[in-house]
Amino acid sequence: MNGKAIGSSLYAIVTKQKAFIAILVMLIGMLFSHTNFYSAYNLLDMLNSTSILLILAFGVTMTVVAGGCDLSIGGILVVSGIIAIKLLDVMPMGLAILIAVLFGAVVGFVNGFLVVHQRTEPFIITLGMGLLLTGVAQQLTDAHPVPAKNPAFMMIGNGDILGVPNLVLIMAVCFGLCFWLMRYTQFGRNLYAIGGDYEVALYSGINVVRTKWIAFVLCGTSAALAGVLLSSKLNTGSSIYGEMTALVVNCGVVVGGTSFAGGIGGIPQSALGLLVFGMLDNVMNMLCITSYYQVMLKGIVIVAIIWLDCFTQKRKREFV
């Protein structure tokens, strides 16, 4: 009996904290490897290279918690990065970045209109939007990478303050902001209510359309910010970076424990979920695993964790 209790509580921990356990396993595993994994440089570098995905994930989390999802972020990411770099030539840096980020907000607004106001299926319509934006990015750049000529712009993504990379700092600010928004404001609590049960939220007097719409706008904005940071980090704008980003980020969010059923999860969970991918990349590179095997392992991790997510949903359904 005792064994059964322990078993079920273990089961609960594994299913609830999948991402945390995956990270723990990797951390412990790396203790026994003879690599420089546990150096401040490597850990900071890992965080640095995951920052952009994390910023994307914070926005996506809002839409997923509200029962939607956004697959157009890959398109927004590349187009806003290209816009920022193209505009650098003709206007001051601040304005160029502002316009690029505003572009993301506009795309988010359109997504919100289609998904929330017109009630279309979010993942397929945003997939189409992502395709459209990829075409826009290719058209803008003629499918060539465009270099940035402004060294100040490059320093945003590559500089550091007291040894901490700028990207990590920006990510931390975004984290704090989104965490506060989701946890301590009426807007955030309403998002959970909408994701939990749309009808109930509607009849409780929540302005469901406006709240969910804002979530999409914020998601587009964060994706555009990530796009500007990415092109600053690489000092180029290119149409190819966003190809897999959208699906990977959405998967990461689910891996962290924010369920597609809506109403569950949050910013810290998503951060953990994306860190799984970031750390997996780092660990696999450290262990010198061939890139093809890396692709496969990532695929297997995605399938395994989403499978587990669906499976627990099923268990829950059967309990009720």
Add this chain to the structure above:
Amino acid sequence: MQKRNSVLKVTASMLRDYLVLVMIALLVAVTAIVEPKFMSGANLVNIMRQFGPLIMVSLGMTFVIIGGFIDLSVAGTINLVAVVTISLIQPLGQVPALLVGLLIGAVCGALNSGVILSSGALTQAEALFLTFGMSTVYSALALLYSHGSTMHFWDIQKSKSIFEAIGAGRAGPLPLSFVIFLVILALLWIFQTKTTEGRAISLTGGNKTAAHLSGVNISRAIVVVYTICGFMAGVGAIVLFSRITTAAPVIGAGYETNAILSVVVGGTTLKGGKGSVLRTVMGVLLVILMSNCLDLLGVSTYLQVVVKGAILVVAIWLDNRKQA
């Protein structure tokens, strides 16, 4: 007065139902006037050839979408089938290679359904991410198998007449790949409309609970739709690499989005339950005519992607309005 109103209403709903046909007619008319080469025999044969891979993948995808699910793994399946099949022509001969390729496609599809069934995923979004993960795995397998290199027809010494015929052969005035498409279309149409299993798929897509309670075997329907989709992706892969006479492990990229696009533009609704393989043919025809027309008019490939994305978004939007 009332009668006229109802006539108007019927016409309007007909127009909305067959919007894609109207768009095709408009596209053909405009392009034929602007660019007379469009109606030349050579161009028509060219269009028939372009039908090849996309229509095969889309026909398979139709069943998955009618069943209320979605399959993003076709890109990975195409990659895997293409590299394995082309590499087996030399050691095994062409007929076994062809059969192994088709088998791999079907197995990949069945594997997807196994993952989905065992996890108990019921929604399109869950299926989307599971099949995306599976696609990554299949693509990685294709990369590992081929070591990332592209394989060419001219490296194969043994007879590859079947593949050459699929790629460039003709049956009378029609390209052979087009004839294969017509045969498969007829078979799938009969399967969809005249068999119990075909009806079961529509019922599953319409309402899973109701279908289950009325004695439909949902699990079997899910296995069937994904296996068909995987198999058709395999057929698509073979048609594709026969046409371009090379197979790279990234050959299938983008086919999943294009197939979903064609199915939805054709009028099969993403909510499941409604749709037809014939509608998908219209959807593919529109997509291919569009890129052919834009090519003839000298529009850049990149802008074509924009137009495709816009059409997808608008088609889903209109589809949704029709439901409401």
